[in-house]
Amino acid sequence: MDRARSRAPEGKAGLEGVVAGETSISYIDGLKGRLYYRGYTIEDVAKNCTFEEASYLLIKGRLPNSKELASFSAGLVRLRNLPDHIVSMMKTFTSKMSSMEALRTSVSALSSDDPDARISSIDDKLKTGLSVIAKMPTIVAYHHRIKNGLPIIRPDPKLGHAANFIYMLTGAAPDEETAKILDTDFVLHADHGFNASTFSVRVTVSTLSDVHSAFVTGISTLKGPLHGGAAMEVITMLKRISTPKNVEKYVLARLAAHDKIMGYGHRIYRTYDPRARILKATAGRLSKQKGNTRWMEMGEQLEKIMQEQKNIYPNVDFYSAIVYHSIGMPLELSSPIFAIGRSSGWLAHMIEQYTNNRLIRPIEQYTGELNLRFVPLKKRK
Numbered sequence: 298m299d300r301a302r303s304r305a306p307e308g309k310a311g312l313e314g315v316v317a318g319e320t321s322i323s324y325i326d327g328l329k330g331r332l333y334y335r336g337y338t339i340e341d342v343a344k345n346c347t348f349e350e351a352s353y354l355l356i357k358g359r360l361p362n363s364k365e366l367a368s369f370s371a372g373l374v375r376l377r378n379l380p381d382h383i384v385s386m387m388k389t390f391t392s393k394m395s396s397m398e399a400l401r402t403s404v405s406a407l408s409s410d411d412p413d414a415r416i417s418s419i420d421d422k423l424k425t426g427l428s429v430i431a432k433m434p435t436i437v438a439y440h441h442r443i444k445n446g447l448p449i450i451r452p453d454p455k456l457g458h459a460a461n462f463i464y465m466l467t468g469a470a471p472d473e474e475t476a477k478i479l480d481t482d483f484v485l486h487a488d489h490g491f492n493a494s495t496f497s498v499r500v501t502v503s504t505l506s507d508v509h510s511a512f513v514t515g516i517s518t519l520k521g522p523l524h525g526g527a528a529m530e531v532i533t534m535l536k537r538i539s540t541p542k543n544v545e546k547y548v549l550a551r552l553a554a555h556d557k558i559m560g561y562g563h564r565i566y567r568t569y570d571p572r573a574r575i576l577k578a579t580a581g582r583l584s585k586q587k588g589n590t591r592w593m594e595m596g597e598q599l600e601k602i603m604q605e606q607k608n609i610y611p612n613v614d615f616y617s618a619i620v621y622h623s624i625g626m627p628l629e630l631s632s633p634i635f636a637i638g639r640s641s642g643w644l645a646h647m648i649e650q651y652t653n654n655r656l657i658r659p660i661e662q663y664t665g666e667l668n669l670r671f672v673p674l675k676k677r678k
């Protein structure tokens with residue numbers, strides 16, 4: 298029996314510190330806590346752009362002029378409706394199906410209407426991708442209403458991407474402030490370098506698989522609690538902690554048990570996540586307006602203890618969870634909302650990968666045995 302002697306890995310576990318490819322879509326400076334979309338600071342993009350405008354920037358590589366933005370936005374509006382057979386299929390989902398599972402399955406099923414042949418051009422792939430981006434809020438809203446025994450509400454072409462999503466969920470167009478809050482949240486989630494779901498999207502595309510498959514890969518990877526599933530866990534945790542005076546005891550017990558505090562920590566940021574800073578300001582403002590600052594007080598204490606104990610800061614999921622709750626978003630929709638925002642980054646990365654593709658296929662460090670003596674089935678004990 299031999300022990301395998303493969304090369305020592307050059308990076309740490311989890312590909313930490315490994316440069317896996319080039320991109321000009323977004324850049325994270327983890328030491329300074331900065332994030333850029335196509336060279337613009339996230340603060341500028343979040344303050345000045347709608348989701349549609351930020352999507353144009355990410356996907357096309359530059360800011361649109363008014364005419365280009367109007368045409369891009371109108372294109373998304375035209376693509377919002379779901380084919381009847383997708384709605385019929387969603388009605389067959391059992392009540393146990395989560396909203397992320399429904400999103401994953403429905404996006405996959407959409408491919409039957411829009412077959413993305415291997416030979417299709419980059420332009421065709423772009424059109425297919427925009428169709429998925431436009432339909433994702435419709436899928437999430439329809440599934441939520443069907444699951445709760447409510448009639449579906451068709452998209453309103455007069456409303457923007459974020460406002461229309463709230464309208465399809467609730468039946469009422471949101472006020473300007475609420476629509477802007479969700480719109481900014483979509484912008485803040487739209488792209489983040491080679492995060493796990495985006496990287497998985499690029500791996501799928503690198504085999505020259507199709508656009509729908511790449512979205513399904515992204516949704517599937519985002520679903521995990523270490524990635525887009527964290528926001529939901531944050532609310533569960535805050536409810537469990539219940540009051541500011543319980544924070545210290547709770548955190549110390551979790552840390553002693555080597556458990557993770559959800560909404561904290563990041564592979565790249567070694568300081569405050571700039572997206573969390575923007576969302577914290579929004580969460581604080583909403584909490585004051587609603588006269589309930591308990592969760593923000595708990596957040597402050599969590600921040601203090603996590604910095605003292607582990608030098609770890611809140612990530613995008615911590616304060617976004619409080620924001621979603623404050624604007625009345627159902628808890629189960631936290632991850633799908635993240636997915637709706639991230640969809641434009643996924644498409645930007647798909648196009649970048651298709652345009653300059655080479656199969657992504659890293660090497661592994663084999664740790665097993667070699668040249669074992671083969672024992673036939675009949676002779677095995």
Ligand SMILES: CC(C)(COP(=O)(O)OP(=O)(O)OC[C@H]1O[C@@H](n2cnc3c(N)ncnc32)[C@H](O)[C@@H]1OP(=O)(O)O)[C@@H](O)C(=O)NCCC(=O)NCCS
Pocket residue numbers: 311522523524525527556557558559560561562563564565607609612613614
């Ligand atoms: C995001 C995350 C997966 C990054 O993981 P990572 O880069 O692999 O970091 P590690 O899990 O190796 O953690 C490194 C150290 O920080 C600690 N740590 C990281 N995140 C932590 C958290 N949320 N709570 C407590 N400790 C944490 C680890 O215990 C480890 O400590 P140690 O060196 O003393 O053992 C991780 O921070 C995490 O699980 N966070 C909670 C889930 C979450 O909020 N995800 C959303 C990300 S946007």
